[in-house]
Amino acid sequence: MLDLTRDSFDESHPSQAAQPAAADDQALLDAYSNAVIGVTERVGPAVVRVETGAKAPNARERGGLGSGIVISPDGLVLTNSHVVGSSKEIRLRDIEGIVTDARVLGVDADTDLALLRADGVRDLPYASLGDSKTLRRGQLVVAIGNPLGFESTVTAGVVSALGRSIRSVSGRTIEDVIQTDAALNPGNSGGPLVASSGKVIGINTAIINGAQGICFAVASNTAQFVLSEIIRHGYVRRAYIGVSGQTAPVPRRHAVVAGVDNKMGALLAQIEPDGPAAKAGLSPGDVVVRLDGVVVNGVDDLIRVLDRDRIGRTLEMDVLRMGRLRGIDVHPIERKPVARQGSAR
Structure with a gap:
């Protein structure tokens, strides 16, 4: 007869398998x-x-x-x-x-x-x-x-x-x-x-x-x-070409045909009318892969390349359009800083 009163079944102690x-x-x-x-x-x-x-006695109530x-x-x-x-x-x-x-x-x-x-403070954490x-x-x-x-x-x-x-x-x-x-x-x-x-x-x-x-x-x-x-x-000086976009993958077959190494690029979504990009002939759907000799792997790279040193210069931009590489000259202007406005919150 089975003895169920000992180690074969004891609810008072967790099993050895459960402990680890x-x-x-x-x-x-x-x-x-x-x-x-x-x-x-x-x-x-x-x-x-x-x-x-x-300033107020209770800062949570004002400001x-x-x-x-x-x-x-x-x-x-x-x-x-x-x-x-x-x-x-x-x-x-x-x-x-x-x-x-x-x-x-x-x-x-x-x-x-x-x-x-x-x-008036020093050595802060x-x-x-x-x-x-x-x-x-x-x-x-x-x-x-x-x-x-x-x-x-x-x-x-x-x-x-x-x-x-x-x-x-x-x-x-x-x-x-x-x-x-x-x-x-x-x-x-x-x-x-x-x-x-x-x-x-x-x-x-x-x-x-x-x-x-x-x-x-x-x-x-x-x-x-x-x-x-x-x-x-005192503010962020930026070159400006008048586009908005997003980071997007570059299809491998397009990269091979164009002879570029980009896996990602900056896909242009909107072109501002009469802006430098529009005047240069850029179109929505173009994917920027290089600007002024710098590889562009996304919007973040495009924003960084458009720095103060490129204001007023003519830059060569390489874009993929319908899977084919095109070189376009674009002339960035300086983007004016936005004035402080609105209430704090």
């Missing part, structure tokens, strides 16, 4: 938690609350509210241009509650970014910008900010998609945007999106009203470009 599985689950959970905790401890002290508008990330020990702070708005009074509140006045060094409404400098081109879909990311005024809030998620385009406050399309499902709310704007390495790979910028789990951040490579331009000129 539970241990493995715990190890995975600990690894995830440790990654988020590590990022929070490294980057959290560099996140500040950005308050705009008139605007957002987040920012300190990127240098002497007080350079990146945030969103829509957080700063047209406000002339800006204050930064750090994780310890210390409030510091700040001034605007420059804004770029085209990318919804602004650069501030905290007044700061975070470093990473390389957003190394991101992969599904990668762990952490958002840190002040949603709805709740300081130092941490949420985690993954990179949902790369290369998105969203509309900036100036009406221009922001290209190469990171989509994430890390929970964001009003007040997160301007705060960092951080990889598990502790590098800032995006500046949180927008939430789609009514959507769940769809949030966006401006890529850190775009932020690095804007940062360097503001430091040098």
Whole structure:
């Protein structure tokens, strides 16, 4: 007769097979938690609350509210241009509650970014910008900010998609945007999106009203470009040809026929009437693969090539049209900076 009173069936003790599985689950959970905790401890002290508008005893009731990330020990702070708005009074509140006045060094409404400098402070905790081109879909990311005024809030998620385009406050399309499902709310704007390495790979910028789990951040490579331009000129000088587009794959057969190595290019979607591109004969559907001798693997590359050094010059642009390579001369002009406008929020 079978003896069911001993080891053959004992509900009071988990089976030996179940124990390793539970241990493995715990190890995975600990690894995830440790990654988020590590990022929070490294980057959290560099996140500040950005308050705009008139000073008041309770800043949550008046003025605007957002987040920012300190990127240098002497007080350079990146945030969103829509957080700063047209406000002339800006204050930064750090994780310890210390409030510091700040001034605007420059804004770029085209990318919804602004650069501030905290007044009279040195040796601040700061975070470093990473390389957003190394991101992969599904990668762990952490958002840190002040949603709805709740300081130092941490949420985690993954990179949902790369290369998105969203509309900036100036009406221009922001290209190469990171989509994430890390929970964001009003007040997160301007705060960092951080990889598990502790590098800032995006500046949180927008939430789609009514959507769940769809949030966006401006890529850190775009932020690095804007940062360097503001430091040098006070605004972002750009050459302008009057197009909008998106990053798109180049079919292998087209690349072979054209004799180019591009796997990706900048697909032109719209051409502004009477703009430099229209005058040069560019058309919607053209795929830019090279400009002024520089390989263009997407819209991000096209934007970067159109820098201040190419204003007023005649540039040779190689495009794929109906699968065939064409060379077109285009003459960029300087795009005027967008004036600060709108209320802070």
